[in-house]
Amino acid sequence: MVSMESKQHCGVEIIATGDELIYGRIVDTNSNWIAKQVTKLGGALRRVTMIGDDLPIPVNNGDVVGIYRVDGPNNFTVIADLGTWSINNPSESDVFIPSGVHYAIDTFRGGFLITDGHHNRVLYATLDGDVSEMIAFGNIVPTGLEVHGKTVFMAEAGPNPHLPENGRVVAFGPKNLAATEIASGAPLLVDVEYGLGQSLYALAQGDFPVGAGDGAPAIPNTGSLVEVNEDGSFSEVIGGLNQPTSMEFIGNTAYVVSLAGEIYKIENVSSPPYGNSNQ
Numbered sequence: 329m330v331s332m333e334s335k336q337h338c339g340v341e342i343i344a345t346g347d348e349l350i351y352g353r354i355v356d357t358n359s360n361w362i363a364k365q366v367t368k369l370g371g372a373l374r375r376v377t378m379i380g381d382d383l384p385i386p387v388n389n390g391d392v393v394g395i396y397r398v399d400g401p402n403n404f405t406v407i408a409d410l411g412t413w414s415i416n417n418p419s420e421s422d423v424f425i426p427s428g429v430h431y432a433i434d435t436f437r438g439g440f441l442i443t444d445g446h447h448n449r450v451l452y453a454t455l456d457g458d459v460s461e462m463i464a465f466g467n468i469v470p471t472g473l474e475v476h477g478k479t480v481f482m483a484e485a486g487p488n489p490h491l492p493e494n495g496r497v498v499a500f501g502p503k504n505l506a507a508t509e510i511a512s513g514a515p516l517l518v519d520v521e522y523g524l525g526q527s528l529y530a531l532a533q534g535d536f537p538v539g540a541g542d543g544a545p546a547i548p549n550t551g552s553l554v555e556v557n558e559d560g561s562f563s564e565v566i567g568g569l570n571q572p573t574s575m576e577f578i579g580n581t582a583y584v585v586s587l588a589g590e591i592y593k594i595e596n597v598s599s600p601p602y603g604n605s606n607q
Contacts, residue, residue, distance in 0.1 A: 354446070354543030360431055360518075363585040364574045393427045395440060395453055408453035410442060419447035419464060429543075432519070432574070434473040434480075437502070441480060443470040450482065463505045468494070472519030472531065472574065478502065481510065483517040483530055490516040490536040490546075497530050497556060511556040516546050518573055524580040524598040528556040529565070531575045531584065545571045545587055553582060553594060566594055 342359045393411025396404045411427030418426065429446035439454040441462065449464040450473075469485040478501050486494025495517040498507040514532035523529050534550030551569030554562035571587040577597070584592040 354425070354429060360573050360585075363589070364432075364576060393430070395433065395442070406457075407455060408440070408457045408459055410444075410451060410453065410459060413451075413459040414444065414447060417461065419444075419449055419461075421446070421448045421467060423447055431471050432473045434475045436475050436480070441473055441475065443473055443482065445469050445471055445485065450480075462502075463500060463507065465507070468496075471517060472521070474520045474522060474528075476522055481520045481528065482507070483520040485516045485518060485533075488536070488542050489538070489540070495530075495532060497528070509560065511560045511562055514552065514554050514562050515550075519575050521575055521577050521582075523577045523582065525600075527598050529575075529577075529582070529597070530554050530556060530562065531569075531572050533571055533573070534569070553584065553597070565597055 342362055344359050392406045392409050393414075394409045395407040397407050398404050410430055414428040415426045423446055425446055428444040430451075431443045431445040433440050433442050435441075436452065439452055442451045442453060443449075444451060448467060448470060450462045450470060451459055452462045453459045465484075467487045469487060469490075470482055471485050472483040474481040479499050480501060481497060481499050484494065484496045484498060486496070492513050492515045494512070495514040496512040497510045497517065497520050499510050500507045510528070511530070514530060515535050516533040517530050518533050519531040521529055521531075530553075532552045532554060534546035534548075534552065537544060537547055549568050549570050551572040552567040553565040553569065553572075553575070555565055557563055569584060569586070569592065570590065572584045572592070573587050575582050575584045577583075580596055580598050582594040582597050584594060586592065
């Protein structure tokens with residue numbers, strides 16, 4: 329039996345900057361990764377604040393768009409400058425943010441994989457700061473990541489208007505960079521994760537508003553957690569989620585972060601037996 333409750337623990341505030349955010353041209357996807365880490369640590373977002381480019385916030389390393397290591401309460405180190413690399417190595421996509429819109433991050437082979445939902449590609453960054461393109465796509469809007477052994481699973485939101493048939497989970501690896509479709513059929517997929525018993529799950533933000541621009545969020549309370557079936561379809565685990573952005577499994581419980589900063593706790597997601605894999 330699946331149950332859900334909204335949890336809020338220690339308060340965290342995220343300050344996101346950029347005119348493209350405050351004018352509603354894109355969703356604040358850069359805060360997605362931070363929110364995911366907050367979930368892992370048992371915290372909860374209290375507030376996400378957006379400010380325009382004319383109100384700069386001092387950053388010790390020159391306001392780098394990239395991967396940061398947090399060294400302490402007031403210190404950090406830039407690990408990889410993704411923004412500069414993206415500007416110097418433009419993708420073939422039609423973009424209006426040259427530095428990219430980096431949605432998800434996961435560890436991989438001693439470094440990091442990063443999806444760029446705007447430039448339609450997955451980057452690889454080493455701990456020494458070297459950045460390269462692992463795989464590029466057409467206009468599919470890559471979002472969430474899950475690394476499982478040597479296989480990388482990735483969610484695709486699909487192009488505007490993010491129709492269900494374009495919401496896909498695909499898989500690829502370092503020796504096979506041709507992405508293989510695993511499942512499709514959920515609107516505006518934003519994440520993919522393995523749950524208990526090797527069951528694969530995806531997170532759909534929900535139905536996209538008719539005529540909305542690129543980067544707009546889904547209609548409130550239309551999101552869902554879905555399970556990947558062996559025939560390539562999805563089965564809904566629970567619906568009615570309010571604009572979910574990311575999730576993480578701990579045991580048989582899914583923790584889902586919403587665009588508004590809520591954290592949903594969804595218990596008893598997988599059913600026994602727990603030894604079989606969908607893949």
